[in-house]
Amino acid sequence: MTPKRIIFVISSLGPGGAERVASLLTSKWADTGRSVTLVTTFLLESDDDFYPLSPLINRVRLTNLVTANERSVTDNFVRGITFRRLVQSTNPDIVVSFMDRVNILTLLSLAGTNFPVIVCERSNPFQQKLSNKWELLRRFTYKKMAAVVCCQSAVVAEKMNSLWQINTFSLPNPLSPDIPTNIDSFLKRQQIILCVGRLSPEKGHDLLLQSWATLADNYPGWTLRMIGDGVLRDNLHQTSERLGIQKRVEWAGTVKNVWSEYQNSQIFVLPSRYEGFPNALLEAMALGCACISANCDSGPAEMIHDGVSGLLCATEDVNAMSLALSKLLDSPALREAYGKNAQDVRKKFSLEAHLQCWENVFAELS
Numbered sequence: 001m002t003p004k005r006i007i008f009v010i011s012s013l014g015p016g017g018a019e020r021v022a023s024l025l026t027s028k029w030a031d032t033g034r035s036v037t038l039v040t041t042f043l044l045e046s047d048d049d050f051y052p053l054s055p056l057i058n059r060v061r062l063t064n065l066v067t068a069n070e071r072s073v074t075d076n077f078v079r080g081i082t083f084r085r086l087v088q089s090t091n092p093d094i095v096v097s098f099m100d101r102v103n104i105l106t107l108l109s110l111a112g113t114n115f116p117v118i119v120c121e122r123s124n125p126f127q128q129k130l131s132n133k134w135e136l137l138r139r140f141t142y143k144k145m146a147a148v149v150c151c152q153s154a155v156v157a158e159k160m161n162s163l164w165q166i167n168t169f170s171l172p173n174p175l176s177p178d179i180p181t182n183i184d185s186f187l188k189r190q191q192i193i194l195c196v197g198r199l200s201p202e203k204g205h206d207l208l209l210q211s212w213a214t215l216a217d218n219y220p221g222w223t224l225r226m227i228g229d230g231v232l233r234d235n236l237h238q239t240s241e242r243l244g245i246q247k248r249v250e251w252a253g254t255v256k257n258v259w260s261e262y263q264n265s266q267i268f269v270l271p272s273r274y275e276g277f278p279n280a281l282l283e284a285m286a287l288g289c290a291c292i293s294a295n296c297d298s299g300p301a302e303m304i305h306d307g308v309s310g311l312l313c314a315t316e317d318v319n320a321m322s323l324a325l326s327k328l329l330d331s332p333a334l335r336e337a338y339g340k341n342a343q344d345v346r347k348k349f350s351l352e353a354h355l356q357c358w359e360n361v362f363a364e365l366s
Helices: 017-031 071-088 100-108 132-144 154-163 206-219 233-242 260-265 280-284 318-329 332-342 351-363
Strands: 006-009 035-041 058-061 094-098 117-120 148-150 167-171 190-196 223-227 249-253 265-270 290-294 311-313
Touching: 006 017, 006 071, 006 100, 017 035, 017 094, 017 351, 035 071, 071 100, 094 100, 094 167, 100 117, 100 132, 100 260, 148 154, 148 260, 154 167, 167 351, 190 206, 190 280, 206 223, 206 233, 206 318, 233 249, 249 265, 260 265, 260 280, 265 318, 265 332, 280 290, 280 332, 311 318, 311 332, 318 332
Parallel strands: 006 035, 006 094, 035 058, 094 117, 117 148, 148 167, 190 223, 190 265, 223 249, 265 290, 290 311
Antiparallel strands: none
C-alpha cells in the first residue's frame, strides 16, 4: 500500500522525543504530497506546539471538538465516538498512532471499522508497565485489532514477537534534518558534562548525581549541566544539595534550541534505567559529544559501539558510571576520538533511512 491520506494520533505536541518524531514524519509526508491530519488527544494541551509543523498539515485538537473533557468513563466514551466520527469523515487510507494509552484508545474507538491502524510503542513496554487493566487491553488490542505494531528497538521487537506473539517491526528514531552539520573542535567546547531528558524516575538523573558527587572534587574545572524539566525537579535539586554538589550542577530547564547545548559540551551522559530509543543520545553523538550511556535494554547498544564511538556501562550501577566518566575526564584524546567516531550515526539514523522503513511497513498492508 502507498497511502495517500493519513491520520496521525498522539497525545500532544509538547517537548519530547515521540513528539519530535511525530512532527518530522507528518511534515515530511505532507510536504511530499500526502494528505495528513494530525490529531492530539491530551485534555490540558497547550495552544502552541513545541515543534514546527508543515503548514500543509490539517491540525486537529480533540479537545476543541468535544466538551467532554474529564477523565471519566462517560467522557472518554464521548471522546472516542467523536474521534471515530472524525476518522470516518476524513476516510484515511491508514491511521498511525503513537504511545501506549493513545494506541489502545485509538484501536478501541475504531473497532468494527475497516481502517488499518499502525500502532507505535515509544518506550519499552517490558519496563514501563501500565496498570493491570491497561496491560490486558494493550496485549488484546495490539494482537486482535492493530494492522501493524511497531517499536523503536530491535530488542523490544524481538521480545514482543517471542513473548507476546505479536509480529512487531523495529523503527528506530531518525535524526532531525535540521541538526547542524558544523561540528566544532573540542578546543572550542566547554568543560561540560551534559545530560538531556525529562526529570522523571526512569531517566536516572539521581544516579548521575551520585556518580558526579564521587568525582567532582577531582575535576574542579568541570560542570554537570542538566537540560529538561519534570516531576522530580525539586527532589533532584535537593539531592544535589544533600550530596554537596549544588554549586557544580547547572539546571537549565527546558531549552528550545538544544543543538547549541550539545555543540558546547565535551561529554554527554545518558543514565537511564530504561528507554524506548533515546533521541538525546542520538543527537549528542551526531553533534560530536563523547558519550556514555547506561546499557539499558533498548536503544543505546544499537547506537554506541562500546569502546569505539562511546562507552556503555551497566544500568543502575553508579560505580560503573563513575569509572566511565573518569576515563573520559582523564583523556582529552579519548574524548575527541569518541566524539569523532560517534558522528557515524548520521547516516544510519537519517530521516531518509527512517522514511524508507515506513514505506516498508506500509508495504506490509498491501
